[in-house]
Amino acid sequence: MHILIIGAAGMVGRKLTQRLVKDGTLGANSVEKLTLVDVVAPERPQGFAGTVVAREGDLSASGEAEKLVEGRPDVIFHLAAIVSGEAELDFDKGYRINLDGTRYLFDAIRLAHDQDGYKPRLVFTSSIAVVGAPLPFPIPDDYHLTPLTSYGTQKAICELLLSDYSRRGFFDGIGIRLPTICIRPGKPNKAASGFFSNILREPLVGQEAVLPVSEDVRHWHTSPRSAVGFLIHGATINLEKVGPRRNLSMPGLSATVGEQIEALRRVAGEKAVQLIRREPDEMIMKMVAGWAPGFEAKRATELGFTAEKSFDEIIRVHIEDELGGKL
Amino acid sequence: MHILIIGAAGMVGRKLTQRLVKDGTLGANSVEKLTLVDVVAPERPQGFAGTVVAREGDLSASGEAEKLVEGRPDVIFHLAAIVSGEAELDFDKGYRINLDGTRYLFDAIRLAHDQDGYKPRLVFTSSIAVVGAPLPFPIPDDYHLTPLTSYGTQKAICELLLSDYSRRGFFDGIGIRLPTICIRPGKPNKAASGFFSNILREPLVGQEAVLPVSEDVRHWHTSPRSAVGFLIHGATINLEKVGPRRNLSMPGLSATVGEQIEALRRVAGEKAVQLIRREPDEMIMKMVAGWAPGFEAKRATELGFTAEKSFDEIIRVHIEDELGGKL
Numbered sequence: 001m002h003i004l005i006i007g008a009a010g011m012v013g014r015k016l017t018q019r020l021v022k023d024g025t026l027g028a029n030s031v032e033k034l035t036l037v038d039v040v041a042p043e044r045p046q047g048f049a050g051t052v053v054a055r056e057g058d059l060s061a062s063g064e065a066e067k068l069v070e071g072r073p074d075v076i077f078h079l080a081a082i083v084s085g086e087a088e089l090d091f092d093k094g095y096r097i098n099l100d101g102t103r104y105l106f107d108a109i110r111l112a113h114d115q116d117g118y119k120p121r122l123v124f125t126s127s128i129a130v131v132g133a134p135l136p137f138p139i140p141d142d143y144h145l146t147p148l149t150s151y152g153t154q155k156a157i158c159e160l161l162l163s164d165y166s167r168r169g170f171f172d173g174i175g176i177r178l179p180t181i182c183i184r185p186g187k188p189n190k191a192a193s194g195f196f197s198n199i200l201r202e203p204l205v206g207q208e209a210v211l212p213v214s215e216d217v218r219h220w221h222t223s224p225r226s227a228v229g230f231l232i233h234g235a236t237i238n239l240e241k242v243g244p245r246r247n248l249s250m251p252g253l254s255a256t257v258g259e260q261i262e263a264l265r266r267v268a269g270e271k272a273v274q275l276i277r278r279e280p281d282e283m284i285m286k287m288v289a290g291w292a293p294g295f296e297a298k299r300a301t302e303l304g305f306t307a308e309k310s311f312d313e314i315i316r317v318h319i320e321d322e323l324g325g326k327l
Numbered sequence: 328m329h330i331l332i333i334g335a336a337g338m339v340g341r342k343l344t345q346r347l348v349k350d351g352t353l354g355a356n357s358v359e360k361l362t363l364v365d366v367v368a369p370e371r372p373q374g375f376a377g378t379v380v381a382r383e384g385d386l387s388a389s390g391e392a393e394k395l396v397e398g399r400p401d402v403i404f405h406l407a408a409i410v411s412g413e414a415e416l417d418f419d420k421g422y423r424i425n426l427d428g429t430r431y432l433f434d435a436i437r438l439a440h441d442q443d444g445y446k447p448r449l450v451f452t453s454s455i456a457v458v459g460a461p462l463p464f465p466i467p468d469d470y471h472l473t474p475l476t477s478y479g480t481q482k483a484i485c486e487l488l489l490s491d492y493s494r495r496g497f498f499d500g501i502g503i504r505l506p507t508i509c510i511r512p513g514k515p516n517k518a519a520s521g522f523f524s525n526i527l528r529e530p531l532v533g534q535e536a537v538l539p540v541s542e543d544v545r546h547w548h549t550s551p552r553s554a555v556g557f558l559i560h561g562a563t564i565n566l567e568k569v570g571p572r573r574n575l576s577m578p579g580l581s582a583t584v585g586e587q588i589e590a591l592r593r594v595a596g597e598k599a600v601q602l603i604r605r606e607p608d609e610m611i612m613k614m615v616a617g618w619a620p621g622f623e624a625k626r627a628t629e630l631g632f633t634a635e636k637s638f639d640e641i642i643r644v645h646i647e648d649e650l651g652g653k654l
Contacts (some may be wrong), residue, residue: 091437132571143469144470144471145471145472146572147490153488153490157487157488160480160484161484167475168477
């Protein structure tokens, strides 16, 4: 089986690659070839017996989509995107990469389909940014698309395209609406949502972290491990069970910042909690107020997608996957 | 005030033009100039004191959108579209006209906005085809987008773009989700939805009409007069009251085919009803089963959009507007 990951150098792309290399299989099939593409060349994974092509490529550049499809990958994970903040600051770039790039990919597959019946599984990462306040809690599966950012708009549009191209039979698409990923590994970054991870990840290794919002802010989380699990399940699930509505709000954990902190206290003690510094930030508070507090995710749950049930568990996953199992 | 109508040669475009000419005003402003554009040159309206430009133009052609925006119309009605059946048969054409064409228009306005602060009111005709079965009845305002055609997908995408471009401040957009228009004037056509109008319009003038579905089929209707009323109200409404969710399911009348026929009997007598010939058509029955039975339209109703309350009224509107008030 030949698997293509577009956006393979990102955090989720790297973890997905590791998982595929570790498993050596995807569903019932052995993974023989991995094509890893991103705007910076992805690292070649260690310990993979099959063929690896890891290269630089910009999906929005002319001819790139056709090149990606040329090798007729059986499964395509499309994870590439300009993130929310950048898509908001650079209108043209956001639409060019997140909308046009995706459409180039979809159309390249469509043309290949017309040529020789090519019909890959396509797993697309969407986002909870497809909805924006005012929102019910929990948000039902049949809630309308109400993005409040250009990024969320672009993701919502790609969801619609994915359903239509799938309905037309050009590919077998599934859209995975990822919760906010927590605990995001790496350094603190400037994303407005960064603090949800920072306030756990940094104290776990004895570092200070800044909390810019109040403890009653409620949001929707899943671990990087679960996010990869969603993508793998999306790549192997029987799509007849999914039906024509191909975009699924993934399960996750709805928690307040206060609940996150209590979990940190239980797992790592009061000393860790004391490293959280409160620095209210009006701008971040205003942005976060528009975000999703949590989804019902009934369909995805029934379809076998699973996530963590407590923040203690999310923290333990981070300790296992990022800190070698030790605090 | 300068008003641009894109898609002015279509049925709704012609009726909107007539209404604007008759009123001479739009809201508090007098109409000084009308620019009427379509793929075939629209007819010049009679009895209009102001300037009329009526010309041929294809929104998806290079440079056309910029040309439309050049005269800086204060209000733009964007009604142009490839219809559902054609968009389904010709994938490329549907996306080119219904999606790319609309995006060219939106981007031409955005560039003009960046140049000189231009910010028109933009009234976009969307469609109930943005949803597809299985559907609740009535469909609430917050129901998700579930198109089952490429046409519905294209309309849904344009709705999302309209909200985002409005949020960004490039124009003041409003999306008007039109019910099926009934009674559609003119000759019977081959649109799958044509029978909803045919079974009333033809018997009203002593002609036979074919009914391809059963009498219990429920659908969502409004008269051409109301449709024009929606557009006018959308062009003049205070958008602060509408808020950031700019696409509104219009009010309409939910009725079964049997209820349509009963209204015909009340208005035009048993002789008219006898002109309806039952010819069940499996394909049409299957298509119609996916269509919307009716919407709650709570927001639009609260915002002052109004439609007919009975099919008797819809038939009387047709008699007044198309048959000179006489049967």
